[in-house]
Amino acid sequence: MFEEWRRSRAAQRVKSGDGRALKPFRWWQQFSRSLLYLTLYHRDGHRTVYAVEARPMGDKNGEVKAHLFRDGRHHAVSKLPAAFPVDGGTIEVAASQVGLKRCHYVTAAGAEHQLVPDPKSAEGRRARLERDHPATSRVIGFLSVALLVIGVILLVIQIAEPISRVPPIAENIGIFESPLHLPLWLNTALTIGAALASTERALRMRYHWLLDAAGN
Numbered sequence: 001m002f003e004e005w006r007r008s009r010a011a012q013r014v015k016s017g018d019g020r021a022l023k024p025f026r027w028w029q030q031f032s033r034s035l036l037y038l039t040l041y042h043r044d045g046h047r048t049v050y051a052v053e054a055r056p057m058g059d060k061n062g063e064v065k066a067h068l069f070r071d072g073r074h075h076a077v078s079k080l081p082a083a084f085p086v087d088g089g090t091i092e093v094a095a096s097q098v099g100l101k102r103c104h105y106v107t108a109a110g111a112e113h114q115l116v117p118d119p120k121s122a123e124g125r126r127a128r129l130e131r132d133h134p135a136t137s138r139v140i141g142f143l144s145v146a147l148l149v150i151g152v153i154l155l156v157i158q159i160a161e162p163i164s165r166v167p168p169i170a171e172n173i174g175i176f177e178s179p180l181h182l183p184l185w186l187n188t189a190l191t192i193g194a195a196l197a198s199t200e201r202a203l204r205m206r207y208h209w210l211l212d213a214a215g216n
Contacts, residue, residue: 010083010092017067017074022051030122031199032057036103036115040087050075050086052103052115056095056202066093091115096212098195099123099202114205126203141204144197148211151194154180154187 025035038050051069058064066082068075068091076084081094081102089107093100100123105113117123130137157178163169164176182190198212206212 010078010081011085011090013082014076014078014084017069017076020074022053022069022072022074025118025120027120031099033121034100034103034123035118035121036123037118038086038091038105038113038115042087048087050091052084052091052093054080054093054095054100054103056099064095096198096202096207098199098212100205101202101207101212102205123203123205126200130204140200141206144200145211147190147193147197148201150190151197152210154182154190 025033032055034052034054034056036052038052039047040050041047049071051072053067053069054065056064064080065077066080066084067077068084068086078084078093082092084091084093086105089105092102092104092106094102103115105115107113117127119125119128129140157180160176161178164173201207201212
C-alpha cells in the first residue's frame with residue numbers, strides 16, 4: 001500500500017519534455033552528471049531506448065531533477081524521487097547527497113532491473129571495473145562498508161556523550177565518558193574516507209539508510 005502511494009506521488013511530479021536531443025556524455029562530467037540506459041524490445045520487433053539523465057548535485061537552480069529521453073529525445077522531467085511511466089512498467093529514480101541511489105526499471109509484475117550506465121560515466125567506469133576485475137571490485141566494496149561502519153560507530157559515540165549529560169539522563173543512567181579521543185588528523189581522514197566510501201557505493205547504486213546517510 002505504501003509503495004503504491006509513494007509511486008503515485010512520484011508519478012504526479014512528472015512533466016512533459018521539450019523534445020530536445022540527448023547530448024553525449026563528456027569526460028569532464030564524471031561526478032556532475034549521471035546517464036543510464038534502458039532498452040525495451042517489443043513484440044513487433046522494434047525497440048525503444050530510454051535514457052535517464054540526472055545531476056545529483058543539482059542544476060543551476062539547485063534543483064535535483066531526472067530527465068527521461070526516449071529514442072534520443074527529451075520525453076519527460078521530474079523532481080526526485082521520480083517515477084516515469086514507460087512501456088511495461090516504471091523507471092524509478094532517487095538520489096542521495098553524493099549520487100544516485102536508485103535508477104531501476106520496475107515491471108508491471110514487480111521485477112526490478114537496474115539501468116545500464118553510460119560507459120564513459122563514473123558509474124560506467126565503476127561497472128567496468130566490477131566486470132573486468134571482480135576480486136578488486138569486491139575488496140573496494142568491502143573497504144567502503146568498513147569505513148562507513150567505523151563512521152557510524154564514531155558518530156554514535158560522539159552523540160552519546162553530550163546526550164548523557166542531559167540532567168534527567170545523567171541522574172538516572174549516569175554520564176557516558178567516551179573511550180576514544182582521536183587526533184584531529186585521524187578524525188579528518190576518517191571523515192574524508194567515509195565520504196569517498198559513500199561516493200563509491202553511489203556509483204554502484206548501493207544504499208543503506210544507516211550506513212550511507214551517516215557517511216554523508
